[in-house]
Amino acid sequence: TWLAVLIAGKVPVMCNWTAGPANFAHGLKATGARHVLTSSRLLERLAGQGFPVDNHADAWIALEDAPASLSLLDKIGAFLRARLLSLPLVGAAAMPRGVPGTAAILFTSGSESLPKAVPLSHANMLANCRDIAAVLRLTTHDRMLAMLPPFHSLGLTGNIALPLLFGLPAVYHANPTEGARLAALARRWRPTVTVAPPTFLDGMIRKARPGDLTSLRLGFVGAEKCPDALHAAFAAISGGVLCEGYGVTECAPAVSVNRPEDVRPGTIGLPLPSVRTAVVTPETPPRRVAPEETGMLLVSGPNVFGGYLGVEPDKQPFVAFEGRTWYRTGDLVSEDEDGRLTFRGRLKRFVKIGGEMISLPQIEDALLAAFGERAEGEGPALAVESGDDAAIVLFAALPVTREEANAALRRAGLSGLSSVARVLRLPALPVLGTGKTDYRALRTLCTQTDQGVSTLNGGK
Structure with a gap:
């Protein structure tokens, strides 16, 4: 489909439905994309997951339904052009003109x-x-x-x-x-x-x-x-x-x-x-x-x-x-x-505390070294993020307390400014479709609670 769109003289936009409805709609608007090539089966799954499929009803084109709109002449012409493209001497000449210089439009992860x-x-x-x-x-x-x-x-x-x-x-x-x-x-x-x-x-x-x-x-x-x-x-x-x-x-x-x-x-x-x-x-x-x-x-x-x-x-x-x-x-x-x-x-993943720039990835690495092996199941075991108050929050999919976390940070040789202010327990950490931790979602959670230890999706 990607190559077919290019040969048709169109610019392919790779839509990421796993980024959520808001980011998906943002991508369509930012690129001016009017049609989305997809499949009915995927749309059914997305609808079942709460994705507002009906919001883009005019954009969807289900690829499995497309052949019904093609005449026999269309199919024969496409077959012959495909054969010409595969011939060493005439393939370049047979390549349609107007193939865009942009091979694809993708999007940054949206994690931040x-x-x-x-x-x-x-x-x-x-x-x-x-x-x-x-x-x-x-x-x-x-x-x-x-x-x-x-x-x-x-x-x-x-x-x-x-x-x-x-x-x-x-x-x-x-x-x-x-x-x-x-x-x-x-x-x-x-x-x-x-x-x-x-x-x-x-x-x-x-x-x-x-x-x-x-x-x-x-x-x-x-x-x-x-x-x-x-x-x-x-x-x-x-x-x-x-x-x-x-x-x-x-x-x-x-x-x-x-x-x-x-x-x-x-x-x-x-x-x-x-x-x-x-x-x-x-x-x-x-x-x-x-x-x-x-x-x-x-x-x-x-x-x-x-x-x-x-x-x-x-x-x-x-x-x-x-x-x-x-x-x-x-x-x-x-x-x-x-x-x-x-x-x-x-x-962007530094927070200023006491006049010092504190590295959140460094804190994550130290905590993963101390507790990562205790994680069960798939996905990241823990992550740290900071809210508007600059307090460091530990999000954990494993049993760890604030006191245990800060003791591990001291053992790792980090300064006293690198301290966890509170722990939020999650059944699983949010991840993007790319496999990255969704830090935007974690920052939102930072602002939703100021409790010392919380369990979300199934607890306090």
């Missing part, structure tokens, strides 16, 4: 603010695919287990474009949260490579039976921090290696990745071959920071998008530095002497 529309060009995605295939040493002998939806930039590039471009057989499953089903597919089809956020990969490993995942030689994880324990779990159950990387939708998406021959857990690896990075001071004018010092990550390269749709030029995330235009990621990293990057958190 309203999603922004990100137009990616064909060149953006092709550069990323070339780099990923080279550094991960993919061959036509590999087979991919693909679970990410096309509204996820890693799903569109890594699960759809990459296998098509390099001839990799791919086994697809529509729901990345169904760990047992994914493990069963791996047992049947024997894939060698999978691409997934750590949350989804962890769910598959937890549900796998002995022998299910032994064909996997390589796992590529991104979109969120990969726990060190997942590296060991993947190696133990598959015998393969897990390569953590870093990327953002605006970079189509990969920026850096650990190489299979030299994995360093806890880092996000080296920049891709065609990508340049700079680690600079967050304030302007920027200057490069010293090795191992934390700074703002800037990215330049053929994979970097041209700017958000509908955003004024002076509000675009680009900066001039050392005679070059860079994309300012908003992410903090450090770089060692060898150029290897370590993710340190989002600039």
